[in-house]
Each structure stands twice: as C-alpha cells, then as structure tokens.
Amino acid sequence: MEFIGIDVHKRESQVCILAAEGEVVVEQRIRTERGRFAELLGNRPKARILMEASTESEWVTLQATARKGLGCSDKKLADLPRFSREDMVREGEKYDRLHEVFWLNIFNRKWVETVGRERMLSTPAHRVVELPNGSILLVTWPSAADFASEGARQAQARAFVHLRPDLDFETVLRTLRERSATLAPVEPHFHPDVAPLLARVVDDVAISERQRKVAELNAWQPPEPDEWLPADAALPSDVTDPQAACEHYSLLAEHFVALLHIRVPSVFKETPESLTDVDYQLWHEEFPRVFERRDIDEHAVPAVGAYLGQVLVRNLGGQWIPRKKLEEAQVRVGDRCWLPFLRAHRYMRSCQSLLDCSFTQLCREAERHRG
Numbered sequence: 001m002e003f004i005g006i007d008v009h010k011r012e013s014q015v016c017i018l019a020a021e022g023e024v025v026v027e028q029r030i031r032t033e034r035g036r037f038a039e040l041l042g043n044r045p046k047a048r049i050l051m052e053a054s055t056e057s058e059w060v061t062l063q064a065t066a067r068k069g070l071g072c073s074d075k076k077l078a079d080l081p082r083f084s085r086e087d088m089v090r091e092g093e094k095y096d097r098l099h100e101v102f103w104l105n106i107f108n109r110k111w112v113e114t115v116g117r118e119r120m121l122s123t124p125a126h127r128v129v130e131l132p133n134g135s136i137l138l139v140t141w142p143s144a145a146d147f148a149s150e151g152a153r154q155a156q157a158r159a160f161v162h163l164r165p166d167l168d169f170e171t172v173l174r175t176l177r178e179r180s181a182t183l184a185p186v187e188p189h190f191h192p193d194v195a196p197l198l199a200r201v202v203d204d205v206a207i208s209e210r211q212r213k214v215a216e217l218n219a220w221q222p223p224e225p226d227e228w229l230p231a232d233a234a235l236p237s238d239v240t241d242p243q244a245a246c247e248h249y250s251l252l253a254e255h256f257v258a259l260l261h262i263r264v265p266s267v268f269k270e271t272p273e274s275l276t277d278v279d280y281q282l283w284h285e286e287f288p289r290v291f292e293r294r295d296i297d298e299h300a301v302p303a304v305g306a307y308l309g310q311v312l313v314r315n316l317g318g319q320w321i322p323r324k325k326l327e328e329a330q331v332r333v334g335d336r337c338w339l340p341f342l343r344a345h346r347y348m349r350s351c352q353s354l355l356d357c358s359f360t361q362l363c364r365e366a367e368r369h370r371g
Contacts, residue, residue, distance in 0.1 A: 002047040003144055007106040007135055008032060014106060015040060016137050017047070022127055029133055048144055050104045101140065101160040103147040109134040115163050125159045148180040183207075186214040193364040194222055194355070200280045201355070222355065225362045227343040234330055234337040237322050245322030249329070252306035259303065270311050272367070275359040278307070283354045296348050302326055305344030308359050312338060316363075316370050334371035338362070 002025065007014040009032060017026040030036040098115060112120055112134065120136050121128055127139040140159045141152040153176040161169045190198040198217050205213045229235070239245045257267045264281045266274040282288075288296060309331045312318035318331040318338075327345060330337040347357040 002045065003104060004041070004047050004049040005104045005106045005137065006049065007108055009108070014108075014131060014133055014135055016106060016129075016131070017044070018104075018139070020143075022139060022142055024129065027131060050102065098160075098163055101138070101156060101163060103140055103144050103152065103156065105138040105140075106131075107136045107138065112136050120163065123159050123162050125155065148183050150177075150180075153177060153180055183211060186211045186218070188214050189218045191221055191361075193361045194358055196276050197279050197355070197358055197360045200276075201283065204280075204284055222358065222361055225343070225357075225365050227339040227346070227362070228336045229330065229339070231332060231335045231337055234321055234332060235323060235328055238324050239322045242320075242322050245329075246320045249306045249309055249320060249322070252303050253310040255299075256303035256307040259300075267307070270307070270314050272311065272315055272360075272363045275308070275311055275363050278304070279354060279358045279360050283351060286351050288348050288350050288354065297345075301344045301348050302341065304348070305341035308344060308362070309338075309340035311359075311363065312340065312366055316366055318366075333366045334369045336366065336369045338366055 001020055003018045003020075005016045005018070011032060012029055013032045014029050015026065016024060019025050026040075028040065030040060098111065107115070107120060117136075120138070121130065123138055125138050125140045126142050127137070129137040131137055138159065140155045141147060146152055147156075153173060157169055157173040157176055160172055161167050188195075188199065188202070202210060202213050202217065237245075253270070260267050260278065260281065263285075264274070264277045266277045268274075287300070291300070305326065309318070309320065309329070312331045312333055313320060316333045318333040321330040321332060321337060323329045326341040327339065329341055330339055332338075343357060343359070343362055347353055347359070349357075
C-alpha cells in the first residue's frame with residue numbers, strides 16, 4: 001500500500017507518494033484543481049493519505065475517495081487549534097508555534113523558516129527530505145501500519161521535542177501513549193438482535209472515536225420491544241372494510257419506499273435485512289432531528305409503520321388486524337399481535353430512539369414468537 005502526503009495551498013499543492021517501504025515514488029507540485037488531482041491520483045491503487053489542513057482540504061479529501069486518511073484519528077485526538085484569518089492576525093505568536101508532529105509531515109517554507117531549516121533537517125526521524133519547492137518531508141517511523149505502537153510513539157515524541165525544544169519529552173510521550181490507548185481495538189460484543197445495525201453505526205463514527213463507541217455499545221442493551229398484545233387479547237378489527245384498510249396500509253408502505261428507495265434500494269424487497277438498512281439510514285441522516293416534527297408525525301410515522309407491518313406480513317406469515325386508529329392496528333404473528341404504528345411513533349422520537357426502538361430488533365423478536 002502507498003502513502004500519500006499532500007501540502008494543500010490555494011493555488012498549488014505539493015504531493016509526495018511513498019511506497020510501503022518508504023521510498024519516494026512521486027514527488028510533484030500541481031495546481032490545486034480537481035482535474036489535476038484526478039489526473040495524478042485517479043488511477044493509482046488504494047493508499048492512505050495525510051494532508052495539512054487548509055481551506056481547500058475538504059474537497060481535496062473528497063477527490064481521493066478511494067483512500068483512507070492516515071493520521072486523521074491522531075489529528076482529531078490531538079485537538080489542534082483552529083484559527084480563523086482574524087485569529088491568525090490577533091494571535092500570530094500562537095499561530096506560529098508548531099502544535100503537533102505526525103507519522104508523515106510536509107512542512108511548507110513558512111514552517112521551515114519558523115523552526116529553522118537546519119534544525120528541521122537534523123530531526124531524528126526515519127526520513128527527512130528537502131523538497132524542490134523548499135518544503136521538507138518528515139516521516140517519523142518506517143511503517144504507518146503501526147503508527148500507534150510504542151516504538152512509533154517514542155520516535156514521534158523525539159521528533160516533536162527536537163522541533164519544539166521548549167517541550168518535555170516524557171510529557172509529550174505520555175500524551176501520545178494516551179492516544180494510542182484510545183485507538184486500541186475493542187472487540188465488538190453487541191446485543192445479538194441488533195448486532196448488524198450497530199456494526200454499521202460504529203463504521204459511521206470517526207476513527208478517533210470508534211473504539212470508544214464500540215465499548216459503549218458493548219455495554220448498551222436495547223429495551224425489549226413491548227409494542228404487542230397476546231394473541232388471545234388482540235383488539236378486534238373495527239373497520240367496515242378490512243380489505244380496503246389493508247390496501248391503505250400497503251399504499252402507505254409504498255410511500256415510504258418511494259421516499260427512501262434511492263438511498264436504500266433494498267426497501268423494495270421488504271425483508272428483515274431491509275429493516276436494518278432502514279434503521280441505519282434514518283440514524284445516519286438524523287431523520288428525526290432534520291425534519292419538522294409535524295411532518296414526521298403526519299407523514300413519516302404512518303408510512304414507516306406500515307412498512308414495518310408489511311415486512312412482518314410478507315416474511316413471518318403475519319396477518320393484519322385493521323383498526324380505525326392507526327396506532328391500534330395490529331399484525332398477528334404466532335402468539336403475539338404486534339403494533340407497528342405504535343412502534344413507529346416511538347421510533348421516530350429522536351436519533352437515539354431509532355436505536356432503542358429499532359425495527360431490526362422488533363423483527364427478530366417477532367420471529368422468535370411466530371410458533
């Protein structure tokens with residue numbers, strides 16, 4: 001795997017590509033334009049990428065969508081200061097101070113002049129290369145794969161303290177060790193009913209927070225679904241035309257499919273797996289927070305509740321028991337009568353309730369009781 005370092009500037013950017021062994025494969029200055037990045041990086045194999053933050057960094061990162069950001073977890077944990085243009089003028093001394101050294105670094109000429117070219121070139125590191133434009137490439141450790149290991153952290157601390165003699169080596173190393181501990185892998189042991197959903201939730205969390213999230217979700221237990229009645233206590237249908245009511249539920253479910261099918265193509269299938277896709281997507285886009293509460297209650301809740309009911313009917317042999325009030329409508333599966341619209345109402349209360357009242361879990365529970 002290759003490693004790509006990009007020093008992003010408004011007009012031109014310096015790109016350095018290293019082979020897995022640390023050899024320089026490409027070292028080039030290009031215009032900061034989408035076409036130039038696509039031309040240089042578009043046909044290369046997957047790589048890990050690190051760049052110096054700037055106003056152009058966001059779209060440059062998006063341009064390299066096939067690549068993972070190397071060191072982004074370390075950068076987030078480092079809690080680097082964010083300066084606006086006004087801050088740079090007002091707090092120039094603070095801005096001119098080097099705040100961090102990572103596994104791979106490209107220091108532009110300003111930083112080289114601030115720290116001192118000779119000092120920077122004499123940094124104790126795996127690789128220090130003076131680039132044609134006056135910038136300096138600094139790699140603290142031979143391999144990025146173990147950038148959080150003890151040896152790599154010691155090398156990182158030595159380089160940082162060399163460039164910032166005012167810092168204490170042990171203090172810097174202790175901070176880096178704390179970051180490594182935060183990034184240490186945590187084995188997932190999620191509640192089995194919602195494990196497929198939580199695995200996707202974890203993947204959506206920033207790398208720097210992912211292991212904490214795994215530990216949090218390992219300890220979390222979703223509430224048991226209670227939106228059901230014993231079959232012998234089911235509310236009888238009170239509608240004059242049960243078939244028309246069932247067709248109405250089907251139409252509501254189709255409205256939900258129409259709403260979500262582009263982002264979640266599996267909704268067409270109406271399977272238990274599609275419920276997990278729905279749970280994740282609504283959580284991912286923060287549906288209960290983004291949309292108006294009135295629209296959610298009047299339109300989304302009936303549609304998503306009907307969709308849940310249709311999945312129970314199609315996959316678990318369920319049978320609708322229509323009621324005039326949607327929240328009382330039931331789907332009989334085995335010895336229980338489930339209340340999909342009531343579940344949908346609770347489900348749509350908040351982003352957390354999408355997990356607490358997931359459709360994934362209810363479907364698993366209903367499957368166990370279908371007899």
